[in-house]
Amino acid sequence: MAISMTGYGSAKVATNQLLLTVEVKTVNHRYLDISMKLPNQFGFLEENLKKMLQIYFQRGRVELYIQIHGEALMQKTVETNWDLVEQYMSQLQEMKERYQLAGELPITVITGFPDVFSVSEIENELTDAWTTILKDAVSDACQQASEMREQEGTSLSKDLQVRIHKLQQCVEKISARQAIALTTYRERIQRRVAEHFNEEPLKDPARLYQEIVLLADKGDITEEITRMNSHLTQMKQTLSLSGTIGRKLEFIAQELLREANTIGSKSVDTVTSEYTINIKSEIEKIKEQVQNVE
Incomplete structure (x- = not known):
């Protein structure tokens, strides 16, 4: 039975914290040509996913797109630039003595200066459960694309x-x-x-x-x-x-x-x-x- 090389499949998995989207697109090609675009968190699965695609498709250009969004992916951290704070404090104290200023310096003055605080984001590693969820989603998308290829065939x-x-x-x-x-x-x-x-x-x-x-x-x-x-x-x-x-x-x-x-x-x-x-x-x-x- 002839099978077309044109197909499309997709799968989505959503939780309170994350949204996973998988798309598989296939078009005609002389040989099997696999292209994947994965989030950094799933980079280590590239070879395993390639083997999965080879089970479903023997010929054609196969494109796999995976996107994952959600706050649980990133962890925000706040750091204080203490060296800069020391310089600010030193200059303020010198200013106070030079101009004979009275009173205490409120903390809001210090925190209002630029570059005192810096916020950075760190990627969290996904759990093994999400690795399994991803593989299942890829399998579902491949199955949809295969069925479409069979119908077209x-x-x-x-x-x-x-x-x-x-x-x-x-x-x-x-x-x-x-x-x-x-x-x-x-x-x-x-x-x-x-x-x-x-x-x-x-x-x-x-x-x-x-x-x-x-x-x-x-x-x-x-x-x-x-x-x-x-x-x-x-x-x-x-x-x-x-x-x-x-x-x-x-x-x-x-x-x-x-x-x-x-x-x-x-x-x-x-x-x-x-x-x-x-x-x-x-x-x-x-x-x-x-x-x-x-």
């Missing part, structure tokens, strides 16, 4: 099946057209030869027929049709498989296009050429679709 499979059926119909029409195309080709050559020789009897008609046969042999597309039918069967079988099938589908689509180009170059019939154009158009659409299959 089902739609992709249906579309590809329809296009494969159209290709098979076009190939059948080309196959049935071969005998007619050869007859038409032979008659056209005979008519041109007759016009060239002013409808005079040919001295060696066997030679003409031999040339027609040689040209027809060069335009024979039986092998290409056989290979195209084989590739289409392989593509249908591959769509029914589980696991990572996108790369194989891309290869088969490329081979189909190669055979279609060969048929187009060999074609001596305008109708066959039109069928070939339709085939190439469908194959290009298939190539676009399978690029998003895991």
Whole structure:
């Protein structure tokens, strides 16, 4: 079964003190490419989270975003710059003596001076319980993204099946057209030869027929049709498989296009050429679709 590489999942966990938000976004990519943006508190879990993502996703670009907010994360501390306070006190005492000032200095005078106090924040370490909560949230988000990828993959499979059926119909029409195309080709050559020789009897008609046969042999597309039918069967079988099938589908689509180009170059019939154009158009659409299959 085809699985799309496009998906999204999210999870939130809220308490009185903290809010945890997890988002998982996946898009198509040639290989598995994991990108994570984690808070500092969860940096030590990066390798474990990467292994979790690898369980759910085998191909595509996977982006994991984790945010955590709350007062419990930070601890505020207040410190006094005692050296600065000593300097303030010394200057105030000198001022009092110089100008013979009376009275006591209220504490509000000292605390009102700049840089006496400094407030800093320290990150608190999260408990083991929050580590478990985070892993569960990531697992939930991954599960949502996986389900979305499976649903999208089902739609992709249906579309590809329809296009494969159209290709098979076009190939059948080309196959049935071969005998007619050869007859038409032979008659056209005979008519041109007759016009060239002013409808005079040919001295060696066997030679003409031999040339027609040689040209027809060069335009024979039986092998290409056989290979195209084989590739289409392989593509249908591959769509029914589980696991990572996108790369194989891309290869088969490329081979189909190669055979279609060969048929187009060999074609001596305008109708066959039109069928070939339709085939190439469908194959290009298939190539676009399978690029998003895991």
